[in-house]
Amino acid sequence: MADATLLRGAPLAETTRGIIAERTARLKEEGVEPRLAVVIASADPAVAKYAEAKGRTAAKLGIALDVVHVDPADGQAALERAVAGLSARADIHGILLELPVDKPLDAEAAIALIDPKKDVDGLTAINLGLIAAGREKDAIAPATPLACIRLAESATVLRGKRAAVVGRGRSVGRALIPMLINRDVTVTVCHTKTPDLAAAIGPCELVFAAAGAPGLVTGSMLRPGQIVIDAGISVVDGKVVGDVDAETAMPRVAALTPVPGGVGPLTSTLIFDNLMTAIALQRGKE
Structure with missing residues (x-):
């Protein structure tokens, strides 16, 4: 028997990035500048590298990306203020908390403060609840x-x-x-x-x-x-x-x-696909 077919993520990711770039261009024509905020609350260099990789992808897609650093020494309140502040900003269309956060910070409490319509990682209880209720089209997965x-x-x-x-x-x-x-x-x-x-x-x-x-x-x-x-x-x-x-x-x-x-490779691209979904939900469109 021949070995299994390898299902690589790169080809699907490339196709998806092309679609995202087209959608981004159309949004800009309509006066919308897609913007993603990535929050880092960790001293782990690997976490910073994850954010840097997203920054490179965003640049290729024509998407603005802000990296927001929260010093873990400033505590949970600082992390929650940062997330809540981003959720309240009209110019921020998507928010991603890079995981893991440093101990003893509580990532779940911070995620709970993300506007569900800006939750590009699909981790808020509301998005997960919509999916469980069979309303995935109303959610960010x-x-x-x-x-x-x-x-x-x-x-x-x-x-x-x-x-x-x-x-x-x-x-x-x-x-x-x-x-x-x-x-x-x-x-x-x-x-x-x-x-x-x-x-x-x-x-x-x-x-x-x-x-x-x-x-x-x-x-x-x-x-x-x-x-x-x-x-x-x-x-x-x-x-x-x-x-x-x-x-x-x-x-x-x-x-x-x-x-x-x-x-x-496909997961990292779908974060930006989710950003497009987030913008559509914020604009009241499916």
């Missing part, structure tokens, strides 16, 4: 689950399929589960208390791995024909790896997203 779905859709039609979601965490699984249900997928949710992961995964045509546990899903758990989307990311011995043991999975499944190079 989290970028990583959306990237997982777009990559799966590039390989197959989702309606009527069975999918296993491995991981029920805040950043991916909690949103991905109702987003799949909204697309008429039958969903099996797997987590740390699932007694037999292989048995749960086996009947499903789609497997979404989002547990943050390197190599959790092995080839022996998978079967021919499955499409596997790996949203996990960990560093092991200096190497970035996913939740799926790619070496043993590749000879068995039909398609697999590589780590790195799969979900990640």
Whole structure:
């Protein structure tokens, strides 16, 4: 049997960036200057690099991006003032809090202060609630689950399929589960208390791995024909790896997203696609 088809995020990201650039140009013709604010409340150099990467993408798309630094030593009140202030500004169309924030800062409390119509990472309770209620068209969907779905859709039609979601965490699984249900997928949710992961995964045509546990899903758990989307990311011995043991999975499944190079590149682009959605919602348009 041939190795799995690799579902890379870059081609979809490139196509999406072209659409975003066109939408940005039209908005500017209408007098709207799209602007994203990225809030950093961490001394971790990696967090700053994430923001810098977004800045480079924004520049290519013609989108203004402001990086707002909050000194973690100034405490929770300073972080919340910054987020609330950005939410109140009419010229700011999107807000993203780069995670993680330094301890003991409370990211959840800060996210709660983001205007849901400016929440380009789709993390506010209102956006997640709209998705869970089946009103995804009225919401801004989290970028990583959306990237997982777009990559799966590039390989197959989702309606009527069975999918296993491995991981029920805040950043991916909690949103991905109702987003799949909204697309008429039958969903099996797997987590740390699932007694037999292989048995749960086996009947499903789609497997979404989002547990943050390197190599959790092995080839022996998978079967021919499955499409596997790996949203996990960990560093092991200096190497970035996913939740799926790619070496043993590749000879068995039909398609697999590589780590790195799969979900990640598309996720970063969808932040800006979400900015376009945010502007439409703020202007009262679908």
